[in-house]
Amino acid sequence: MTSQLLVPIAGTFAAYLLLQLAKFLYEELTSPLRHLPGPTGTNLVLGHFRQIEMDSAITSKWRDEFGPNFQWRGLLNKRGLYTTDTKALNHILVNDYLYQKGPVAKKIVTHFLGNGLLAVEMDEHKRQRKILNPAFGVPQIRELTEVFNEKSAQLRDIWMRQIAEDSGSARIDVLVWLRKMTLDVIGQAGKSWIETYPSFNYQFNAMEAKGEPNELDEALTHLFHSPQAQRQAALRFVQAAIPILGIFPTPGGKLINQARRKMDEIANQLLTESKAAVRAGGGEKAGRDLLSIMVEANMSSEIPEHRKLSDADVIAQVPTFFVAGHETTSTATAWALHALSMNRSAQTKLREELLGLPSDNPTMDALNSLPYLEKVVRETMRVHSPVGFTIRMAMDDDVIPLSKQYVDRRGKVYDSITVRRGTVIRIPIAAVHSDKDIWGDDAAEFRPDRWDHIPEATNTIPGVWGNLLTFLAGPHNCIGFRFSLVEMKSLLFALIRAFEFEMAVPEGGIGFTTTPVLRPTVLSEPEKGSQLPLIVRPYLASQN
Known part of the structure; x- marks a missing residue:
């Protein structure tokens, strides 16, 4: 019987x-x-995938060797396009109907997050985005700033107690604590109108050392930060790209299901309570947070049915909010502290500015009025972009315009690149931010004062903030970028005023993962997964 089954399977x-x-x-x-320059030495099945997965700097090396436009080989040795040409990137990101995530990325995102804003495309994306936009506007972020400040102060106090127990200074993995803080913010900010409806606030209490283990935090830690996380993510990508491999268990599948169940459980609870609050309000607006806005739109008789989200669509936004808002902001803030630990003069200058603000609970407008804080955040997002790259696939044949001509292998000059339907294009965010042709010879340096006079070439970078590609551009730009920026500023405000940060490992000892989110790692301790240890001690004004 077994041999009879093997024949059709083999066939x-x-x-x-x-x-x-x-x-x-x-x-x-x-x-x-086929005539574009590019690296050789490909594997017939894996292409350059293994090289990219093993070496986080390999694409930068290829860019230096082959220029801003080159071909690379993806899985099954399929040709892909890499470009840092800003005119080409703008064309790709603006034309969202023509350039989409593609089936592989969509399969991975949908499996974990459902059909939320990060997964959907075209008209469905436009519809969801229109409903969600009000929840991420300036008035909403202004109200949430107090939540950011409260949780930042809580983290500050936890570190202060830890330092006291360690006799004046401590080696702290700032990444793990920042992740806990941002998760707590997501839980509270998702229902920001707690004074009116206090029972609807979801408290993770991830920072509470004596609390019960947080199921969602533990699942996300194993998925994204364990020693196996990077390899499992690569295997999931291979499995999604080669459908026949779907017969095998998904690497990390149990953890994905565990995290998804917990996020859906929270979402269902909050959705039920939000509906009850809207009904109890008798037509009055119950709140301006994410869920309230979606629920009110769905229950309004003034809004046509085609502009409403189903309950399943509403629930799908919650995992998106948890993961996208939680991981990227914590990673970016960790990189900021790392950069400031290496540039002590910048750290001192920032501290002096922050101490000059006569408040422990600054408003959003006060935080945004601090010029050096703004420059530090921008420079962090440039040198240490939390998301290093993203992928798009051409849904049809197209001709991509270029700002600069290139010469192919035959010596022929082109001012555009023709792509065929199905071509995968790598959008190298971090590479654009370190491009010497754009930023100058010191592009790799963390130098906040560069933002006093940035090169004119930076005006060609597509984006919604700060002459940077950090939050992408076009219809799929990051809807929560204001949320992330103000939360990051609140954290730096509380932590830099209270502590001095020094490197805990020798210079050059910190690397980063090859996953889209560039999480810091200690190169000599790969068995510990993602981490960013720093020496932290209280700032004592009288001794400085």
Whole structure:
């Protein structure tokens, strides 16, 4: 019986391999990218995937060797396009109907987050975005600033107690604590109108050392920060890209399901309570937070049905909010503290500015009025962009315009690049931010004062904030960028005023993962996964 089953399975697998071989040969002979320069040494099945997965700096090395436009090989050795040309990137990001995430990225995101804003495309994305936009406006972030300040102060006090127990200074993994803080903020900010409806606030209490283990925090830690996290993420990508591998268990599948169940459980609870609050309000607005706005829109008789979200769509936004808002802001703030620990003069200058503000609970407008804090945040987002790259796929044949001509392998000059439907394009956010042609020869340096006079070339970078690609551009730009920036400023305000930060490992000892979110790691301690240890001691004005 077993041998009878093996014959059709083997035949199916052989047919699959022959089909892929035929596609590969056709691509090799006809691809419009075939004359682009690019690295060699590919694997027939993995392409350059393993090189990219093992070496976080490999694409930067290729850019230095081949220029801003080159081809690389993805899974099954398929040609892809890499470009740091800002005119090309703007074209790709603005034309969101033509350039989308593609089936592989969509499959991965949907599996974990559901059909929320990060997963959907085209008209569905436009519809969800229109409903969600009011929840991330300036008035909402202004109200949430007090939540940011409260949780930042709580983290400050926890570190202060830890330092007292360690006799004046402590080696603290700032990344793990910042992740706990941002998770607590998400839980509270998701229902920001707690004074009116206090029972609807979801408290994670991730920073409470004596509290019960936080199920969601633990699942996210294992998924994104454990020693196995990077390899499991790579395997999930391979499995999603090669459908036949779907017969095998998904790496980290149990943890994904655990995290998804917990996020859906929280979302269902909050959705039920939000509906009850809207009904109890008798038509009055119950709140201006994320869930309230969606629920009120869904229950309003003035809004047509096609502009409403189903309960499933509403629930799908909550995991998106948890993961996107939680991971990127904590990572960015950790990198900021790392950069300031290496540039002590910048740390001192920032502290002097922050201490000059006569308040322990600054408003959003007060935080945004501090010029050096703004420069530190911008420089952190440039040198240590929390998201290093993203991927787009051409949904149809297209011609991508370029700001600068390039010469192909045959010596022919082009001012555009032709791509075929299905071509995968790597959007290298971090590479654009370190491009010497844009930023100058000191592009790799963390120098906040550069923002007093940034090069004119930076005006060509597509983006919604700060002459940077950090939050992307076009219709799919990050909806929560204001939330992230003010939360980060609140954290730096509380922590830099209270502490001095020094490096805990030798210079050059901190690396980063090859995943889209560039999480810090200690190169000599890969077995510990993502971490960022710093020496932290109280700032004593009388001794400085």
